[in-house]
Amino acid sequence: MILLRCYPRITDWLSEVTHINFHWLPIQSYGFMVACGFLAAAYVITLELRRREALGWMPALSHKKGQTEWTSDLVGDLVIICAIFGITGSSFFNYLESPESYKGMFDHPTAYSLVSTLFSGLSVFGGMICAGLALLVYSLVKKIRIPHMFDALAYCFILAVGIGRIGCQISGDGDWGIPHTDPKPAYMPQLLWSDTYAHNIAGEGVPIPNCTDAPCNELPQPVYPTPMYEFLECTAIFLVLHLLRKGLTDKPGMLFFVFAILTGIQRYSIEQIRSVSDRDTYPILGHYLRQAELISIAMVIIGILGVIALRIYYQRHPAQKPAPLVIPADPVAVETTDDRPSEL
Numbered sequence: 161m162i163l164l165r166c167y168p169r170i171t172d173w174l175s176e177v178t179h180i181n182f183h184w185l186p187i188q189s190y191g192f193m194v195a196c197g198f199l200a201a202a203y204v205i206t207l208e209l210r211r212r213e214a215l216g217w218m219p220a221l222s223h224k225k226g227q228t229e230w231t232s233d234l235v236g237d238l239v240i241i242c243a244i245f246g247i248t249g250s251s252f253f254n255y256l257e258s259p260e261s262y263k264g265m266f267d268h269p270t271a272y273s274l275v276s277t278l279f280s281g282l283s284v285f286g287g288m289i290c291a292g293l294a295l296l297v298y299s300l301v302k303k304i305r306i307p308h309m310f311d312a313l314a315y316c317f318i319l320a321v322g323i324g325r326i327g328c329q330i331s332g333d334g335d336w337g338i339p340h341t342d343p344k345p346a347y348m349p350q351l352l353w354s355d356t357y358a359h360n361i362a363g364e365g366v367p368i369p370n371c372t373d374a375p376c377n378e379l380p381q382p383v384y385p386t387p388m389y390e391f392l393e394c395t396a397i398f399l400v401l402h403l404l405r406k407g408l409t410d411k412p413g414m415l416f417f418v419f420a421i422l423t424g425i426q427r428y429s430i431e432q433i434r435s436v437s438d439r440d441t442y443p444i445l446g447h448y449l450r451q452a453e454l455i456s457i458a459m460v461i462i463g464i465l466g467v468i469a470l471r472i473y474y475q476r477h478p479a480q481k482p483a484p485l486v487i488p489a490d491p492v493a494v495e496t497t498d499d500r501p502s503e504l
Contacts, residue, residue: 164350164351164355165357165358165359166330166331166332166357166358166359166360166361167189167330167331167359168188168189168331168332168359168360168361168375169183169186169187169188169189170187170188170189170192170193170330171183171185171186171187172189172373173189173330188331189327189330189331189361190324190327190328190330190331190333190361191327192327193323193324193326193327193330194323194324194327196323197319197320197321197322197323197324197327198239198242198243198320200316200319200320200323201239201316201317201319201320202235202236202238202239202316204315204316204319205235205238205312205313205315205316206232206235208311208312208315208316208405209230209231209232209235209309209312210230210232212308212312212409213230213231213232214484215409215482215484216481216482216483216484217305217308217409217410217412217482218230218231218304218305218308218309219482221302221303221304231302231304231305231309234302234304237298238295238298238313241291241294241295241298242287242291242294242295244294245287245290245291245293245294246287246288246290246291247287248290249283249286249287249288249289249290249291250283250284250286250287250290251283251286252286252290253283253285253286253287253289253290253451254283254286256451283451283452284321284427285427285451285452285455285456288317289455292310292313295309295310295313296310305412307412307413307416308412310413310416311405311408311412311413311414311415311416313416314401314415314416314419314420315398315401315402315405315415315419317419318394318397318398318401318419318423319394319395319398321390321394322390322391322393322394322395322398323391325387325388325390325391325394326387326391328387329385329387329388329391331360331361332357332358332359332360332361332362332364333360333361333362334360334362334364334435335386335387335434336355336357336379336383336384336385336386336387336434336435337383337384337385337386337433337434337435338383338384338433338434338435339381339382339383340353340354340382340383340384340433341354341381341382351385351388352385352388352389353385354382354383354384354385355379355382355383355385356378356379356380356381356382356383357378357379357383358377358378359371359373359374359375359376359377359378360375360377360378360379361375363375363377364377364379365377365378365379365380366378366379366380383435384433384434386430386433386434389430390426390430393426393430394426397419397422397423397426400418400422401415401418401419401422404418410479410481411470411474411479412479413466413470414466414467414470414471414474416466417462417463417464417466417467417470418463418467419463420459420460420462420463420466421459421460421463421464421467422463423456423459424455424456424457424458424459424460424463425456425460427452427455427456427459428452428453428456428457428460431450431452431453431456
């Protein structure tokens with residue numbers, strides 16, 4: 161099964177399953193799943209933005225030469241911004257927490273060392289923060305309604321993270337847990353109990369006897385498969401936000417703060433069993449916390465304060481429900497107006 165050992169390239173798995181040689185097509189597993197996450201997020205945010213546009217909460221941005229520009233038309237730009245600033249921010253925050261992992265890149269600055277180092281350790285929170293700031297500036301420039309925009313972004317971001325974690329599990333990039341050697345209960349699937357990450361792309365562990373399918377290392381002790389836990393947790397958060405989004409549409413910003421609370425709790429909990437002994441810690445009030453723990457705590461606090469503040473605000477200033485978008489019946493009008501679909 162694909163999740164019971166590592167396949168650094170998704171085409172390695174295809175070759176094993178189909179008995180067809182796909183080694184000439186070296187598609188990296190982690191990059192493939194990250195791309196799948198971006199595509200899924202782009203699809204979801206398009207639907208969500210169009211739903212809000214159809215209800216009248218996100219009016220058209222401009223009307224030029226018979227064409228109407230909507231926020232949902234800019235999803236391609238959003239994906240590019242998230243990719244550029246997300247990867248840059250992820251690597252930068254990873255450098256702040258683990259600068260020694262970049263030593264090889266600085267000592268031997270080649271194209272290969274640059275790419276492999278930048279993508280070998282990525283901070284999800286770093287990517288989220290930097291991409292979020294870039295999208296905030298973009299929204300201000302384009303005059304997009306920011307609370308609605310970030311509600312939709314939060315909703316799709318957690319989906320992309322969950323799918324990306326499958327890439328961590330398949331490739332074995334080092335994003336696993338601490339040793340877990342307790343006997344597995346009969347009811348628990350092995351992939352959710354422990355894993356030695358055989359053939360992991362990080363090359364961690366000990367050599368696998370008689371191995372010819374490089375990379376040929378596995379961990380000496382089974383560990384918690386934390387990427388699988390994060391995939392399940394992110395999926396659960398996505399479903400919760402999916403159920404809440406319609407009821408909170410008239411309270412823009414509230415869904416984003418709920419996302420901050422749930423995501424902060426999720427990440428802080430998983431950090432307690434993640435193998436990150438090489439990460440720097442920061443002394444806070446007599447406790448030593450890792451970067452992800454600090455950001456998680458901050459997200460929960462900001463989320464709670466945001467929910468309380470918006471709840472008070474909307475009790476005093478109820479949002480006026482806008483008129484929904486009317487789709488013209490005249491075929492000529494339809495040709496000259498880029499209408500949004502009815503509520504999804």
